[in-house]
Amino acid sequence: MNLLSTKEGSTHKPYRQILSILPENIRDLLLRLPVQFMDRLEEIRLRQNRPLIVTHTAGDVCLDSSGQLTSNPGDAYVITGDDMQRVIRMVSNSSLYAIEEELKNGFVTLPGGHRVGLTGKAVIELGKVKTLKYISGFNIRISREIKGTAAPILPSLLDRWGRVKHTLILSPPGCGKTTLLRDLVRLVSNGVPELNFDGVTVGLVDERSELAGCYRGVPQRDIGIRTDVLDGCPKAEGMMMLLRAMSPQIVATDEIGKQEDIKALEEVINAGVTVISTVHGTSLEEIMRRPALKYLLSLNVIERFVILSRSKGVGTVEDIIYGSSWGTQEVRR
Amino acid sequence: MIRIAGAVLVIACTGYLGMAKARKYALRPRELRNMQAALQILETEIIYGATPLPEAMEVVASRVDKNTAPLFYQAGQELESMTVCTVKEAWDQALNAFSSRTLLEDSDLRVLRQLGNCLGMSDSRDQAKHLHLAMEQLKIEAMNAAERAKTHVKLWNYLGFLTGLLLVTVFY
Numbered sequence: 001m002n003l004l005s006t007k008e009g010s011t012h013k014p015y016r017q018i019l020s021i022l023p024e025n026i027r028d029l030l031l032r033l034p035v036q037f038m039d040r041l042e043e044i045r046l047r048q049n050r051p052l053i054v055t056h057t058a059g060d061v062c063l064d065s066s067g068q069l070t071s072n073p074g075d076a077y078v079i080t081g082d083d084m085q086r087v088i089r090m091v092s093n094s095s096l097y098a099i100e101e102e103l104k105n106g107f108v109t110l111p112g113g114h115r116v117g118l119t120g121k122a123v124i125e126l127g128k129v130k131t132l133k134y135i136s137g138f139n140i141r142i143s144r145e146i147k148g149t150a151a152p153i154l155p156s157l158l159d160r161w162g163r164v165k166h167t168l169i170l171s172p173p174g175c176g177k178t179t180l181l182r183d184l185v186r187l188v189s190n191g192v193p194e195l196n197f198d199g200v201t202v203g204l205v206d207e208r209s210e211l212a213g214c215y216r217g218v219p220q221r222d223i224g225i226r227t228d229v230l231d232g233c234p235k236a237e238g239m240m241m242l243l244r245a246m247s248p249q250i251v252a253t254d255e256i257g258k259q260e261d262i263k264a265l266e267e268v269i270n271a272g273v274t275v276i277s278t279v280h281g282t283s284l285e286e287i288m289r290r291p292a293l294k295y296l297l298s299l300n301v302i303e304r305f306v307i308l309s310r311s312k313g314v315g316t317v318e319d320i321i322y323g324s325s326w327g328t329q330e331v332r333r
Numbered sequence: 334m335i336r337i338a339g340a341v342l343v344i345a346c347t348g349y350l351g352m353a354k355a356r357k358y359a360l361r362p363r364e365l366r367n368m369q370a371a372l373q374i375l376e377t378e379i380i381y382g383a384t385p386l387p388e389a390m391e392v393v394a395s396r397v398d399k400n401t402a403p404l405f406y407q408a409g410q411e412l413e414s415m416t417v418c419t420v421k422e423a424w425d426q427a428l429n430a431f432s433s434r435t436l437l438e439d440s441d442l443r444v445l446r447q448l449g450n451c452l453g454m455s456d457s458r459d460q461a462k463h464l465h466l467a468m469e470q471l472k473i474e475a476m477n478a479a480e481r482a483k484t485h486v487k488l489w490n491y492l493g494f495l496t497g498l499l500l501v502t503v504f505y
Contacts, residue, residue: 088454089420098384
């Protein structure tokens with residue numbers, strides 16, 4: 001079902017793709033909001049029998065039944081069971097049985113790379129979550145692709161022979177790590193003629209389907225022409241699979257932190273393949289407190305740390321730290 | 334002469350009406366069996382293929398008897414369309430259109446309508462249960478229909494002609 005076609009123009013208004021999965025009454029409410037507001041929309045939260053809440057860059061706000069923003073939850077439009085049924089049917093393409101695997105992970109990726117997180121009652125089998133039923137909560141995240149964010153920092157990530165260095169991007173959640181990583185992957189995969197940088201083969205492990213936004217295995221985001229994506233694959237396993245099968249020159253993955261991720265990362269580095277990854281955290285000192293990451297830093301292999309914040313809007317590059325010296329070099333303040 | 338022609342015409346008409354009625358009784362068991370087969374294909378698509386429902390409907394439509402196919406074809410089309418309706422609404426709409434051109438009776442259609450409540454909206458094990466239930470109910474309907482066909486087909490075949498004959502003898 002070609003529900004959310006990525007036509008020309010619609011890419012500029014990512015929220016339009018989302019609207020088509022919402023029931024008419026809710027869609028109408030959202031369409032009455034000013035365009036400037038919709039452009040900053042980040043999430044639409046639907047919880048059964050509770051108010052309709054939309055999240056934008058500066059916080060969240062309820063919507064009342066005439067489509068006005070209201071801070072008083074008592075006035076807000078309350079999501080009905082019927083609304084939920086309609087959204088479930090659109091999200092699952094009328095087939096909950098076909099997305100059991102996705103339900104187990106708690107999210108579904110829509111065409112266009114938007115993610116819908118779901119909650120409900122977990123069905124347990126042999127001590128593990130088998131699927132969800134009685135779905136009663138949606139978090140529809142509007143995914144925006146911002147191209148060009150990585151261009152200013154790419155020069156500082158290259159060595160003098162034009163090879164990409166082992167890089168770790170770190171920031172608190174919501175500062176644009178994933179967006180930056182995606183754009184970086186796109187750049188190194190396509191190549192940047194201005195920097196005399198030829199494109200290289202990139203292996204991307206996209207455990208949470210956020211980087212490439214795959215829909216049925218096909219990337220919906222621009223991640224470059226030389227990028228192979230393993231969608232929904234556990235990071236550690238995925239990195240090994242790519243290493244064995246796809247001969248990447250760079251392996252990229254999102255949000256490392258578990259012991260096995262670090263082990264796999266070490267393996268990749270030892271194989272002579274460059275690693276680009278992200279990690280939650282505000283500073284090197286802070287991530288040093290996490291044992292797995294402390295181990296990674298003690299290996300002294302990561303050559304560049306890019307630190308992001310929201311100080312001047314999402315995706316502000318605060319600092320790029322050179323791994324060998326740990327000295328700081330200010331870029332693009 | 335005209336009298337004789339009129340008498341023949343009356344007998345032919347009532348005979349034809351009787352046979353048409355008998356035909357309905359004769360064909361209903363077959364339609365019910367076809368519907369069961371269709372649900373069987375749908376189950377296979379859902380359980381083993383994990384095919385999304387709109388696609389599964391079209392597969393069923395392409396593989397079943399031409400009298401049964403329209404229901405699944407239309408349901409598939411409704412689901413494919415961009416409108417944000419529920420599966421139940423799409424299925425009901427298809428059933429309503431289907432009911433006017435099928436020999437299936439209200440009790441049969443009720444079984445199918447009930448199936449629409451849960452189609453697509455649960456995990457595969459649950460889907461299988463509901464589909465089996467519907468097939469089982471249709472099977473019982475088919476058995477009853479076959480039983481009734483045995484007596485009613487003959488009855489209506491004769492009854493038509495005999496009514497004509499009666500009319501003729503009374504008014505001749």
